[in-house]
Each structure stands twice: as structure tokens, then as C-alpha cells.
Amino acid sequence: MPELPEVETTRRGIEPHIINQTIKNIAVRQRSLRWPIPKQLEQKARNQKIESVERRGKYLLLRLHTGTIILHLGMSGSLRICTANTPAEKHDHVDFVFGNNKILRLRDPRRFGAVLWTTKDPEKHKLLSPLGPEPLEDSFNGKYLFEHSRKRTASIKSLIMNSHIVVGVGNIYACESLYIAGINPKRKSGSLSLARCEKLVSAIKHVLAESIEQGGTTLRDFIRENGEPGYFAQKLFVYGRAGEPCSNCGKPIKQIKQQQRSTFYCARCQK
DNA sequence: AGTGCGGCCTGTCCGC
DNA sequence: TGCGGACAGGCCGCAC
Numbered sequence: 001m002p003e004l005p006e007v008e009t010t011r012r013g014i015e016p017h018i019i020n021q022t023i024k025n026i027a028v029r030q031r032s033l034r035w036p037i038p039k040q041l042e043q044k045a046r047n048q049k050i051e052s053v054e055r056r057g058k059y060l061l062l063r064l065h066t067g068t069i070i071l072h073l074g075m076s077g078s079l080r081i082c083t084a085n086t087p088a089e090k091h092d093h094v095d096f097v098f099g100n101n102k103i104l105r106l107r108d109p110r111r112f113g114a115v116l117w118t119t120k121d122p123e124k125h126k127l128l129s130p131l132g133p134e135p136l137e138d139s140f141n142g143k144y145l146f147e148h149s150r151k152r153t154a155s156i157k158s159l160i161m162n163s164h165i166v167v168g169v170g171n172i173y174a175c176e177s178l179y180i181a182g183i184n185p186k187r188k189s190g191s192l193s194l195a196r197c198e199k200l201v202s203a204i205k206h207v208l209a210e211s212i213e214q215g216g217t218t219l220r221d222f223i224r225e226n227g228e229p230g231y232f233a234q235k236l237f238v239y240g241r242a243g244e245p246c247s248n249c250g251k252p253i254k255q256i257k258q259q260q261r262s263t264f265y266c267a268r269c270q271k
Numbered sequence: 272a273g274t275g276c277g278g279c280c281t282g283t284c285c286g287c
Numbered sequence: 288t289g290c291g292g293a294c295a296g297g298c299c300g301c302a303c
Contacts (some may be wrong), residue, residue, distance in 0.1 A: 003296055034279070034299085058297075075297055076281075081298075091281080110280045113299060127299090170296050181287060219296065220283085239296095259275070261295085 002073045004135065004168025005211035006222050006230065007058045009086040010079050013225030014104060017081045018062075022049045029125040030093040034074060034114045037094070038151050041117045045069060045096075045183045056122070057167030070127070074112030080105050081225045116145040117266040134167045135204050140166055142198025149189035151195065156192060157185035158259055160204065169204060172217055172239045179238045184270040186256075187265045210235065238264040 026042040048064035062069040082103050096104040118125050133140040148165055160169050178185050180203035216230030240257035246266040256263050
């Protein structure tokens with residue numbers, strides 16, 4: 001479910017409630033997520049203070065003095081701030097209970113998400129170390145994308161969704177960025193000119209930044225830490241709009257499959 | 272090394 | 288109503 005804007009919206013939402021707060025208890029109701037929640041997590045993190053709430057790609061990092069809790073929301077995960085009065089529901093797998101009586105509660109029906117623990121620099125963790133640059137930072141630019149797309153035969157859509165190239169771009173924002181840049185999602189990565197790489201990078205930055213401003217995209221079940229939806233869905237040009245007229249040329253938006261994922265695009269405007 | 276699939280899960284929706 | 292199948296904001300770990 002969540003792409004970078006949804007994860008960043010979540011990060012901003014939870015940070016003020018838990019920063020500098022001490023974890024009094026961790027209640028794990030379901031340990032079997034994408035990987036099992038490590039047994040030592042509760043003991044290692046208990047009575048530790050949250051020193052920072054950071055994001056790297058779609059991972060959230062809760063830094064403690066002795067280590068870091070790594071969270072990933074997978075396809076269906078969400079985090080909410082609540083209190084002990086709020087009864088845990090079916091898919092509420094983990095509660096982090098704080099000294100201020102607030103609870104950070106992880107819900108994840110499909111259990112593609114993860115809760116991990118590392119004592120190293122989290123950037124050196126095996127899941128984080130191969131990640132590409134943050135899309136909103138200057139190191140992700142047209143020249144970078146151009147150089148990393150040379151001689152590649154994979155479609156440009158799969159390239160920008162590859163977290164080893166750039167993090168945070170999921171299925172919705174890949175479709176939207178390619179539409180804004182006027183690039184056909186099926187185009188081979190290696191065939192893009194430098195100018196078109198620059199255009200695509202600008203589109204990615206624009207779409208992600210605007211979605212963060214709107215609190216992310218809620219299609220069905222994404223919720224913020226306070227239970228509110230995000231409002232970017234009303235600004236989507238192509239995602240989920242198969243058959244609707246292209247807002248530029250009026251031709252119906254096409255839906256195809258790439259890498260077993262739906263792609264939405266305009267065959268006239270995207271070449 | 273790069274590419275493309277299978278698989279992990281549950282919930283929802285659609286057609287019969 | 289019930290049932291089967293397709294589909295859903297991700298991404299690792301394999302084969303080739």
C-alpha cells in the first residue's frame with residue numbers, strides 16, 4: 001500500500017507523539033510478518049527512549065540508544081497513535097506502549113510488512129545497504145538516471161520502481177510520473193535521452209512532493225496516524241482511471257500488465 | 272549483472 | 288447467497 005508519500009506522512013504524524021518518549025512495553029500479538037519479528041526485540045527495546053523517527057525509502061527507523069527498530073508497512077500496513085482504551089482489532093499485530101500512555105499500533109492485514117531490530121548503523125543493514133538515493137535529494141537527478149539506465153533493456157517503469165536505482169517510487173507514482181513526463185511505461189530504459197531522463201526525474205520529484213503535501217494517496221485503506229485519509233487520490237491523472245478520457249487529449253486511458261502489476265497510461269500522450 | 276517471475280498473506284469485488 | 292478467481296500502494300530470493 002504505502003509508497004514514499006504515505007510513509008513520510010506516517011513518519012511526520014507519529015514523530016511528535018513518540019519522540020523522546022520511553023518504550024514501556026511492546027506487545028506482539030502476531031510475530032509472523034514478512035520475516036518473523038525477532039524474539040529479542042521486546043527485551044532490547046524496553047525502557048529505551050526514541051531518539052529519532054527517520055525514514056529511508058519506505059522503511060521507518062526508530063532510533064534508540066542501543067539500536068534501531070526498522071519498520072516496513074508492506075502493502076497493507078498502517079501505524080496509528082492510540083491509547084489503551086482503544087481495543088486491538090484483528091490485524092493489530094504490534095503495540096509499542098509509551099510512558100506518556102500513548103500507543104503506537106501497527107496494523108497489517110496482509111502481513112507483507114516487517115518489524116526488525118538492528119544494533120548496527122541501519123544504513124549497513126542488509127535490506128537498506130543496497131538502496132539507491134532518496135528521490136527528493138539532489139543526488140537523484142537527470143544525469144544519474146541517464147547513467148544508470150544505459151544499456152538496460154528493462155522497461156522504464158520497472159527501472160524507476162527498482163529500489164536499488166531510486167527508493168520510494170511504487171506503482172501509483174511510477175504511472176503518474178511517466179504520464180506527466182510523456183514517456184511510455186513500456187519504453188526500454190536504455191532508449192531514453194538525457195533530456196527525457198531529466199524530465200522524468202522532475203516529474204517524480206513533483207508528484208512525490210505534492211502527494212506528501214496532500215497527506216498521501218488513499219485508495220481503499222491507507223490511513224494516517226490519526227485515522228484520516230490522504231487526499232492525493234483526487235489529483236491522480238491515470239492511476240485507477242482505465243477507460244476515462246486522458247485529461248490532455250481525451251483518448252481513453254489504457255490499462256496493461258507489466259511485471260504482474262497494473263500500468264495505466266495514455267497511448268497518445270506517452271511515447 | 273540484469274531481468275523477470277513466484278511467492279508471501281488477507282480482504283474485497285465481480286461474474287456465474 | 289455461495290463460490291472461484293482476479294486483483295490490491297511491496298519486494299525478496301530465485302532461476303536463467
